[in-house]
Amino acid sequence: MTEDKRVTRLLAPGPAGIAEAGAMLRAGGLVAFPTETVYGLGALASDPRAVAGIYRAKGRPSFNPLISHIVDVAAARRQGRFDSRAERLAEAFWPGPLTLVLPLAPTASVCDLARAGLDSVGLRIPANALARSVIAAAGGPVAAPSANLSGHVSPATPAHVLADLDGRIDAVLNGGACPVGVESTIVSLLGDKPRLLRPGGVPRAAIESVLGESLAGAEEGEASQPVAPGLLASHYAPRAVLRLDAEALRDGEAGLDFGGRFAADGAMVLDLSPGGDLAEAAANLFSMLRALDAAGAARVAVAPIPDADLGEAINDRLRRAAAPRP
Ligand code: TXA
Ligand code: MG
Numbered sequence: 001m002t003e004d005k006r007v008t009r010l011l012a013p014g015p016a017g018i019a020e021a022g023a024m025l026r027a028g029g030l031v032a033f034p035t036e037t038v039y040g041l042g043a044l045a046s047d048p049r050a051v052a053g054i055y056r057a058k059g060r061p062s063f064n065p066l067i068s069h070i071v072d073v074a075a076a077r078r079q080g081r082f083d084s085r086a087e088r089l090a091e092a093f094w095p096g097p098l099t100l101v102l103p104l105a106p107t108a109s110v111c112d113l114a115r116a117g118l119d120s121v122g123l124r125i126p127a128n129a130l131a132r133s134v135i136a137a138a139g140g141p142v143a144a145p146s147a148n149l150s151g152h153v154s155p156a157t158p159a160h161v162l163a164d165l166d167g168r169i170d171a172v173l174n175g176g177a178c179p180v181g182v183e184s185t186i187v188s189l190l191g192d193k194p195r196l197l198r199p200g201g202v203p204r205a206a207i208e209s210v211l212g213e214s215l216a217g218a219e220e221g222e223a224s225q226p227v228a229p230g231l232l233a234s235h236y237a238p239r240a241v242l243r244l245d246a247e248a249l250r251d252g253e254a255g256l257d258f259g260g261r262f263a264a265d266g267a268m269v270l271d272l273s274p275g276g277d278l279a280e281a282a283a284n285l286f287s288m289l290r291a292l293d294a295a296g297a298a299r300v301a302v303a304p305i306p307d308a309d310l311g312e313a314i315n316d317r318l319r320r321a322a323a324p325r326p
Pocket of ligand 2: 145146154
């Protein structure tokens with residue numbers, strides 16, 4: 001399956017359109033919706049198959065952690081662990097163009113793929129009331145990167161969205177033009193120092209004044225520190241050593257299979273997709289890498305995965321995961 005043809009509907013911004021958008025999201029569909037920054041391409045954040053569809057629709061060649069959009073602070077506290085800094089920033093800037101990267105809460109429902117396998121989660125409550133209605137109608141957090149093809153500029157109108165994604169997503173909710181036009185500011189609260197991961201709609205100075213301290217740069221912490229060529233520490237790195245493009249298991253190896261190629265013979269083998277479906281494989285990738293780590297696998301043979309469609313992103317991630325580490 002390399003293409004995923006859909007009929008893209010333009011939904012009106014009233015109760016019927018919102019209900020329709022919510023139903024589509026609950027059913028695993030892809031719905032673009034307006035926020036105050038840019039149009040987001042939404043999928044139910046708890047549904048790994050739906051989240052895999054975001055990457056496919058955007059033609060994104062690698063998996064980044066996505067921002068999960070939340071309806072209110074109570075719902076946000078179920079996804080991320082709030083310390084006093086997070087409470088203060090949420091109070092000052094939510095709803096609005098600020099994303100907080102927080103440690104994952106034990107009650108979180110955002111799936112591994114939406115977090116790119118990390119133990120943290122990016123959360124924001126959008127200021128756009130239509131966006132919050134859609135999230136409420138979806139019944140849970142909505143993962144949404146900007147609703148454009150990978151490498152294109154972010155969309156500020158439904159026409160921009162359709163120019164890139166018509167036929168690739170289920171619907172666009174028409175909310176007119178986005179007032180802010182640049183993405184949200186992203187602040188990580190994972191370490192002792194709060195860090196600015198991406199400048200955006202809320203100015204740095206406003207955040208620093210609420211925190212009472214300065215924001216460290218993204219480069220000063222774990223987020224962008226390369227620990228191996230092409231491998232960012234912000235991405236989940238398995239402990240196991242991976243052998244890619246393996247045709248068969250060797251002695252002592254566990255297996256990460258695709259399309260039922262490996263004969264297990266007592267070894268631990270997880271199949272990303274027994275039926276050879278790349279969206280299913282993408283949905284399972286990070287949770288299966290974790291499961292192999294949890295089982296103590298030291299060496300893992302990984303079956304060849306076709307480079308087409310979502311396979312490019314899966315292979316990108318596997319090459320990073322297999323790169324030598326200090
Ligand atoms: O304004 C916006 O933020 C738009 C609208 C649609 O809300 N959304 C957006 O989302 O730009 P997205 O998914 O493209 O932003 C992804 C970025 C990642 O590249 C990363 O920098 C950060 O959010 N991010 C999300 N979760 C993270 C995590 N757990 N750890 C570190 N960074 C994270
Ligand atoms: Mg973008």
